Amino acid sequence: SSYTYPSCISTDTSCLFGQEDRCTHLKVLVLGAVGVGKSSIVTQFMSSEYMNTYDVSQDDELEKTIFLLLDGEEYELTLFDYHTLATLTDPEEDSMGSADAYVVVYSMTDRGTFEIAMDILFVLRERGYTATRAVILVGNKSDLVRSRTVSTNEAKTIAISYECNFMETSAAINHKTDDLLVRIVSQVRLKIQQLKD
Ligand code: GDP
Ligand code: MG
Numbered sequence: 001s002s003y004t005y006p007s008c009i010s011t012d013t014s015c016l017f018g019q020e021d022r023c024t025h026l027k028v029l030v031l032g033a034v035g036v037g038k039s040s041i042v043t044q045f046m047s048s049e050y051m052n053t054y055d056v057s058q059d060d061e062l063e064k065t066i067f068l069l070l071d072g073e074e075y076e077l078t079l080f081d082y083h084t085l086a087t088l089t090d091p092e093e094d095s096m097g098s099a100d101a102y103v104v105v106y107s108m109t110d111r112g113t114f115e116i117a118m119d120i121l122f123v124l125r126e127r128g129y130t131a132t133r134a135v136i137l138v139g140n141k142s143d144l145v146r147s148r149t150v151s152t153n154e155a156k157t158i159a160i161s162y163e164c165n166f167m168e169t170s171a172a173i174n175h176k177t178d179d180l181l182v183r184i185v186s187q188v189r190l191k192i193q194q195l196k197d
Pocket of ligand 1: 034038169
């Protein structure tokens, strides 16, 4: 197909581990309803044992950059966690289509946020992104066991029907957030490989 990865395989001189020419730059959108824990997840990424962190935004919180070395490969991830379903569907907003990975977060304690996550997955699938990009459905707040209203099986079933990946996390107790970070990169690598084949 004529599809090309929009921001992969570009180089960036700010890569920390030297060898700037070997750094893969990935753009990651963290999507979901207000209050599901998007910013909390990104904050956990910033303090993960896996990486050097580098906050390009300083005062505002529009954009976070992290560097990560995984299986000898160096990655620079730029994370955006402020987009909404409205910006996703806005034809004027072209930045939404240029991401390498989409992380769609809901709170497992709030069914309304799960429904919003499904709306977002619907749009991503309509645009063909679930076939060509890394898309991960994330049920956050797994620490709130007694308030759970979305079961693991139900969410897994939805993830299968939208052809995306699925994980449950707790940003509050830092459970599975490192795994999510690694999953984002490995899913991008998988999609690149599938597009080559
Ligand atoms: P955002 O609007 O999606 O960016 O959500 P925030 O990251 O601002 O989180 C909204 C609220 O949920 C805050 O009070 C967080 O402390 C809380 N929160 C985020 N993640 C978790 C989690 O995994 N467990 C619990 N119990 N609270 C969380
Ligand atoms: Mg936020």
